[in-house]
Amino acid sequence: MTTRQDRPIRIGLQLQPQHADYDAIRRTAAEAEELGVDVLFNWDHFYPLSGDPEGKHFECWTMLGAWAEATSRVEIGALVTCNSYRNPELLADMARTVDHISGGRLILGIGAGWFQKDYDEYGYEFGTAGSRLADLADALPRIEKRLTKLNPPPTRKIPVLIGGGGEKKTLRLVARHADIWHGFGDVDVAARKIEILDRHCADVGRDPAEIERSVGVSGSPAETGDQLAELGITLFTVGVSGPDYDLGPLREWLAWRDRRNG
Template sequence: MTSRIRIGVQLQPQHAPDYQLIRDAVVRAEDSGVDIIFNWDHFFPLTGDPDGAHFECWTMLGAWAEQTSRVEIGALVTCNSYRNPELLADMARTVDHISGGRLILGLGGGWFQRDYTEYGYEFGTKGTRLDDLGASLPRITDRLSKLNPPPLRDLPIMIGGSGEKKTLRHVAAHADIWHGFLDVEGYRHKSAVLAQHCADVGRDPAEIERSMAIKFEDDDVAATLRFADDMAAEGVSLLTVSSSGPDYDLTGLTELVRWRDAREG
């Protein structure tokens, strides 16, 4: 597990009718000193006007790969249901090359039913979607090993979610990074569950980087940064704040980057 605190920002590709707004947010985010810029893999907004402006995830990542020069990029997270696993591996390899080796392959089981319904995917159940994710992960890694040329590095696989029976078992078996949406007590509990899954598959849980979402609630910056301190003390080394269009306010991101830099002295 890396010991350096890294800061991510999720630029949610919603409510930005002019793509230039997203392009500008990427510039501002990279200039801020952020470590990773994420988007998400949905087809419709998740907040605000449900029929508002929205753009597709992986097409955008290809553009970000060309636009940026330093930050890592990725989806937080890709819905496993939307693409054939072999195709997704090839897409990820290609974006990795375009970026010069800066892609993180974020994956999750999927959950937003409207995406499935309107785009013609079978929604199934939470259990079947997670089973499908488990079946896809070895197919993705196998295809990555066969591609010519291969990715420029061993692609870090991030799995999002905290389900104890299936998601964390997939994390133990396949992930380099685990991302959750938890408070400190919840993280401690889920981390212990993950450690048991790692023991079951003979893996050191310290090999898996811990990543958590962080929100600036009610403009209480001090309270949010105390939460960041608490999570860092628990071993979380990647903290990600989100921002939505059309404004893409990066005030919270700036505060987190400043907090990270102060910790590093």
């Protein structure tokens, strides 16, 4: 079994599919893989989250299928899939298919959803934060069950990443279902969330070391990298937006990873 101490530092890139033509997204994905990024993420929205709210934007899972063919080494996934947008059984089948196309490189990132414009424009019921979390709690075992029924089955146990920091409900779902937890916030916030996640793991009888810790980062690794790593976080993801996709910060984090991993 992998323990927290055994995990190497990994660097992800969230290639945000906004304000750019797809050619630029494809080129950036290829460059990131060549630079040595460990995980290439997009996100699951229908409109930009920053800049012009009506700017250029592309759909998540269609893109993951293309990345599965266009890349050869990196793991790929959504940071994160919105549970509300697809039937859980369908999502499981989509994930299994991209898993096969990629040769076993998919991470199934998922969360409860939050961006109301997506819901309103595409006809989904927004509900409340509580109802969306309840839907996620219902969906996760359905996804797990469907993955056992598919023929052919996935090439591996597809890692499930759950994003969110809700202390009573989301982190309990992480303890029950996730292989990776993704959170946000500064060092003090991350420390608090990890402590609470460990308690939820104890409550459900799970070894917390089975769950990889992941955070979104900005700025220089000199500012927070070592402190976050000392908390047991091993996956650090840099976000970049179009149209230019500046990979300068990513290069800094990759160099820091290589120094940490020796």
